[in-house]
Amino acid sequence: MTSTDASPRNAAKGAGFGARYALMLIALLWSAQLLSVVGLLAGNAQAQVAIHFHTTQVAWFMLATNLVGTFIAPFVVKFASMYGKKRVMVIITVLGLIGDLIAALAPNYTLLLIGRGMAGFYAAIAALVYAIARDVFPPRLVGPASGLISGGIGLVALGGPFLSGWLIDNHGFRGVLWFLTAATALSLVLLLVFVPESPVREERTRIDWLGGLLLGGGLASITYGIGKGAEWGWTSGTTFAFIGGGIVAVVAFVVVERVIAHPLFDLSMLARRQVWTVFLATALIAGTVYSAGTINQLLGLLPKIPTISDGLGFSATKAAWIGAPASVLLVATALAAGVLARRVDARLLLGTGAALALLGYVLQSQFHHTASQLLAVGIVPAVGIGLIVAVVPILVIEAVSPQEQVLANGMQGMMQGIVLTMLTQLIFVTMAQDGKVLKGTQFYLDAGFTNGFWLAAGFAGAGLLAVLLIPKGKSLEETEVGQAAV
Structure with missing residues (x-):
């Protein structure tokens, strides 16, 4: 009887990804990293959007999506917990696709913002992706799968700038909007065809x-x-x-x-030290590394104007080549971290990632004046970010039960989003203290970039200290995962 009970789990342990799980992984990775693609491509298209529509309110082009995503996130995670993660993922993808179509066809700026706002329905999908990955992969693949899904951001960082440059240079901002429409449509197809529904549910109650x-x-x-x-x-x-x-x-x-x-949320979950410390540390650390990319983007792409701007004036393609080695290393590190998480304390991996990010930003504050300096010192935070993006979902998995997973991911994601938004704005404010405005455009001097990196280092340090608060909990090997597969 004992061998019968254990055989499915043992069978799962003996299997590799295989075609079925590989296709499932691709579908979930695409769905999760589409958010990064949207952020990168839409961000680079903002200048053309402002010029085309003659608007001074171009900030809303990104802000509308973020605000809608923040607002609907609590409802999305609750419905997913009660009615099925795949079902809700499909629904919000359809709504996001409609928003993408409206934006791509918009004849005026108001309709464009309506479309970008509707596209925000898709923003909560990352929380559902990591939750369903816990349910549908065999136990031994949950860690590597989570690491690969997270590490996909390195592929975005590697290929995204080249794609963005090609689209904008050859097809304008409309090309970007139509690409996002096609990418969302592909996500919908992959979800429908390759991702099974999770059997994990919580009791249906009044909303x-x-x-x-x-x-x-x-x-x-x-x-x-x-x-x-x-x-x-x-x-x-x-x-x-x-x-x-x-x-x-x-x-x-x-x-x-x-x-x-x-x-809507069982707040008693936050009373557990294992949960709130994980949320605090991961939100601080992940929010910091995602925000700090803003400094490098502005530093590389803004022009060099004596006494006005100390940007390096790279083309988008040159900036992409400079960042390519770090992006490759990020992907490799994330994959390795997903495997190591079954043998090494995830807290140690997160702390190491935060320490490397801290060291990297300190180095970048001093060495950011040439392409060779950026390439060399960029490797240090890249390794840290690879560890961070891979281990954040794993720590959440270890901290909560399967029934709490999607709600936990949603809460952690909202906290991380608030840190990201706050720190990004603080970075802009800090850099502007040593900047100049020319013809309505904000530029930054070298001291501004230096102080921006120091600010990011400070937040990374705060996140590193928060890791020390996380108590020892269940390891990934001991955690209930892979319910559908088992």
């Missing part, structure tokens, strides 16, 4: 609409306030109103969740 509105609206208000703080002024009444109002809404959400019969 806590009030709690969702308070949480989603509060987080969106905070995100919006941080995003506009540099424009309005960080001490202005409007900035305080949005950020303060958002904080009040989140506090009200906590109160509502404690008294309502069927809360």
Whole structure:
């Protein structure tokens, strides 16, 4: 009887990825990393969008997507927990595809923003991808699969700049929007054909609409306030109103969740030290490394203008070649980390990644004046980022039960998004203290770039300290994973 019970798990351990799991992995990797593709390509297209539509509000081109994604995230993770992760993934992909089509066809800026806002429905898919990966892969493949899915960001960082340059140079911003439409359509097909539904569900209950509105609206208000703080002024009444109002809404959400019969999130999960420390450390560290890329992008692509700008003036293609070795190393490190996580304490991997990111930003603060310097010192944070992106979902898996997985991913993702938004804006503000405005465009001097790297190093250091708070928990080998496969 014992051998019968154990045989499926042992069989799973003896199998490799195989064609079925490889196709499943590709489908999930594409769905998760499409968010990175959107961020990279849409960010590079902003200048052409502003010129074409003659708008000074081009920030909304990205902000509309982020705000909608933040607002609907609590509902997405709740519906996925009750009705099925694949089902909800398909629904939000369809809604995102409709938004992409509207944006690609938009004759005016207002309709373009409506489309980009609808595309924000897709933003919550990453939380569902990592949750369903836990359920549908065999136990021995959960770690490597999570590492590969996370490490796909290196492929985006490697190929994205080349793709972005080709699309914009040859087809303009419309080419970018149509590519995003095609990429979302491909994601939908891959999900429908290759990804099975997860059998893990929580009990179906009444939806806590009030709690969702308070949480989603509060987080969106905070995100919006941080995003506009540099424009309005960080001490202005409007900035305080949005950020303060958002904080009040989140506090009200906590109160509502404690008294309502069927809360949107089980906040008792956050009372566990194993959970809240993982959320804190991973949000700080991952939010930092994703934000810090802004400094390198501006440093490389802004022109060199004496006394005005100390950018290096690289073409997008040259910048891509400079970053290529680091991107390859990032992918390799993420893959190795996914395998190591079954044998090495994930806290050690995360701490090592944070330490390398910290060291890398310190080095970049001093050595960022030539292509060779950027190429050499960029390798250090790349290894750190590879460890970080691979181990973040693994730590969340180790901290919660299968039934809590999608909700945990959603909560961790929202915390990480807030850190990312806040730090990105702080980076812009810090660099602008040593910058100049020429013909309505903000440029940055060398001291601004230096201080931006030091700010990123400080946040990486805070994340490293937060890792020390995480208690020893179950290892990935001991965690319940692969329910559908087993």
